[in-house]
Amino acid sequence: MKPWKIGRRERAALLEQGPTIREVFNGLECQHRLPAGAHREVAEAIAIARKFTREVIRPIALDTDLRCMRDHNYLPLEFVKKAAEWGLFTLFIPKIFGGKGMSFLAVYPFMEEISAGCAGLGHVIAVHYCGAATLFPSMNARIIRKVFADVAKSERAGDPHLLTIVVTEPESGTDVQEPLLIHNARPGSSVRRVEGGYVLNGKKIFISNGHLSYWHIANFIEDKGSKTDSWIQFAIPNGTPGFSFGAHEKKMGQFACVASELLFDECFVPDSLVTIRTQDPEFRDSRKGARWVCHTITDHVTGGTRTGTAAISTGIARDAYERALAYARTKQVGGAPLIDRQWAQIILADMYRNVNLSRIMYLEAAFALTLSGLFKLLFKKPVYGVIRWLPRWYFSLIAPLLDLRIATRFLRWYYYDGYPTEERNVASGWGSACKYTCSDLGLANANLALDLMGADGLRHENGAEKCFRDVKLQQIYESTNQINQLNMFYCMVAHACPEVELFK
Amino acid sequence: MNAIINDMYVAERQAFADLARDFCSKRLIEGREERDRYPFGGLMEEAIGDAAAVGFYGINSPVDYGGVEMNATMLASILERISREDAGMAAIIFANAAALEVLRVAAEQTGCADVYGRIHSLGTAPIAFQSYAGPEECELPTVDAHSLMSGGVGFLALAPIAEYAVIPARHGAGARYAYYLVALASEGVRVHDPIVSLGLRGCPAADVTFERVPATLIGTGDGPGYFDSMRASLSIAAAAISLGILKGSLRDAMRYAADRYQGGRQIIDWGQVRMMLANMAVEERIAEACLDTAYRELDSGMPGWQLTALAAAIHVGELAVRATADGVQLFGGNGYTKDYPQEKRMRDARQAQCLLGMAPLRKMALVDRVIEERL
């Protein structure tokens, strides 16, 4: 027997040894598992984003930044209207929920493109989709339909109702976002059951886009005595009695996207706006239990949103690179063009490398989401075919079916009961890996741009210093990079080392 | 002997450092956020005035002209202290000191009495200087046969508030540059809008254009020679600014980490937080060691001290940029806000890295000298 002739069983055993194809070859797997047409959607999204960036974002990016610096209370409302005219707030919402139905795989390259124009303005759109990515894991088909029907209608009317993602509180940042720490969290907010709904009290902080948004996908711990398994999420619209906006932060960068305080003062939210509650018997008594569901909700949310932040970081890295390149081509140093200096070429080469490394990372994470994460169902070939090729009117006809409990039950069965922990780990692990890698590469590029541009790089009008200010946020939100490193370790490494204890 | 000199300098440095600390606590901590909004917020006018009163604008000018005539290490001690609280003020003192250093070097050859004599506000108001770029990085104005300057300079630190500027310019096309003193109130001077910069915003800067403005040649006109000398001594000061920022960042990060509670304990008790603090502490010690060596070599006049000074500025600048990014990170979301001084420090450290010119060009200048010496 020739040694390289490997039988089916042996081959399977070798591949199972790890790292498995399922864990680390997401892009390769997608080559054959991704439905035809998905790649075309990505190209289309990039083209739309480039046009929007060229025509809308770039011309106002630096001015908007400056304006926000001058006037802390300035909100880019005109920009929101413009993005609505282009239909960007429903571009990636499935047709069945009233959107244009472009695939979720395309959302990430789209985010990269718009962020390469301006991360702050890009965030105004991106955060809305992060809100969507927070709502979807509730798998509450009825509320998702209700919220997005409203988004679509308001977008058409020119006053779009955007979504936020609401988690952080003054006392609890890292620990309410990290399933393994949540038992020790000390959130200041409270949730009280009353007839017909819940009463919320407390304060959420750092909520991106808060003052610009309408629907707040707000996450709370319901039972302080049982924090690990009492996740409750609400879709709270503006105007809800007891809910109001506080101040918004003065921050280092990304001025166009405000970070708001959300105040809840005896705020009553009816049962009809509870999107998911893990203490419901449906989860509490399920095979995997409420604790596992809480963890999985978090990972579904963060898998999607962290990949988004990674794409945004890539956009900033690219912005820094493109600015540095343009500068080096025109700048004379010591009587010679800067770009002819070998050390300058090496800096630019590094920057180019960083952009591409960064893109590879977030795409790999996006592929993991399509194979093993939140988008899994939508990329099954038959499902994808139906979603992509059937016209929107058809979906508007069948959409009312989503109000039936069975729709929610089916989705929850698919994404919770029938969902393996191994897949969760892959999607979540890659989300964390790309989040911290891309933000580090983004900061590296911003630094390199400033190295190359010297004093000119420090000036606001040249944009490089803005990249530096903007990109720092990418290392902080969506859990700090360090927490993401630990989550990646947990998801990708620790499962093979059962003796490991985390957060000791 | 060297030891005695060193002790003397150490004591004097300490005295200046104490003075600076006093100045910081009285003038620099309160209102830091508002001052950092310049040009959209006000200037630290009182602090700028007080710095004159305590002699910070005359540290390196001759006693004969009302200065203190201290060497760069004294200046550095002051700047390091101040930068722990607000490096914007340090950048003001730095720009003025760089201008005066060019004059001092020139005066060693020619006395420069006429130039000093023209500066009516010597020691009482800071002089403008292009702190963030070496002359080879910029287009320079020209000076004609009638000593009239035309053209422009970019990013002139202190231009919006200074009465005088020390400016490199060429005497005709292609000629080597020389330094000139210009009165910014002269006819033909246009100070453009203040620059919105990444950091060190307390130190206002602007582009300035000149149209046939009287300019006084400084010294014999050996611009590159004066620049090199100035850069060597001011490199120690630049390194000190970076070190001060780094120290402030570490100090506040430790305090915050000891206060902030997450995941069931003070975050200072999480291993990763400690590791980041450890990295910053290592960076701080290395930066201090670099500066101490540079101080010692300069104070004892050791041959080659200039190279150590250049290297220290480059290295400590890099360390501070890295450390202050961690300083923000350790504060989590709060680090990104202006309610805490960490984000300002990160921006200031990055801008301070450009003092005396872009870092790659300073590295090239350093290695040119090393090669010259060794080959």
Ligand SMILES: Cc1cc2nc3c(=O)[nH]c(=O)nc-3n(C[C@H](O)[C@H](O)[C@H](O)COP(=O)(O)OP(=O)(O)OC[C@H]3O[C@@H](n4cnc5c(N)ncnc54)[C@H](O)[C@@H]3O)c2cc1C
């Ligand atoms: C501009 C901006 C926008 C934001 N947008 C949103 C938003 O839209 N929605 C939302 O909900 N939140 C948002 N956030 C909040 C953000 O997600 C949190 O700031 C972030 O997760 C960190 O939490 P924290 O600020 O409480 O930091 P902390 O948790 O206090 O962390 C402080 C430091 O301690 C470290 N640390 C903490 N715990 C541990 C541990 N167990 N082990 C090791 N190290 C630890 C952290 O890594 C960090 O370095 C935003 C924040 C900012 C600044």
